[in-house]
Amino acid sequence: MVSIAVDLNRCQGYAQCAFLAPEIFTMHGDEALLYDPDPDEAHREKLAQAAAACPVQAILVDAVDEPAEAVPGGR
Incomplete structure (x- = not known):
């Protein structure tokens, strides 16, 4: 799963x-950014x-790992 955050103060x-x-x-509009936080x-x-x-590096991508028990062969 992937989650993202955008620093709207920096955008x-x-x-x-x-x-x-x-x-x-x-x-x-010209300045308001809308986004899906869990694409x-x-x-x-x-x-x-x-x-x-992103010219101002306002987008943070955070890969969220699935719990081990949810991954086939996980421990």
Whole structure:
């Protein structure tokens, strides 16, 4: 599972994230960023690209590990 957070105080509305990962990020007006804090795992690569492209590094991607008992073969 992937979770993300955006530092909205740091975000300047450049919209690079919305351009690269529109499934996760959208701009509301000129400056308000809306985003899905728990995006689908299938969007991981686009999310990584969007986070890397943020000029002010406002996007934090935090991969959350599943509990071991939920992983096949886990301990």
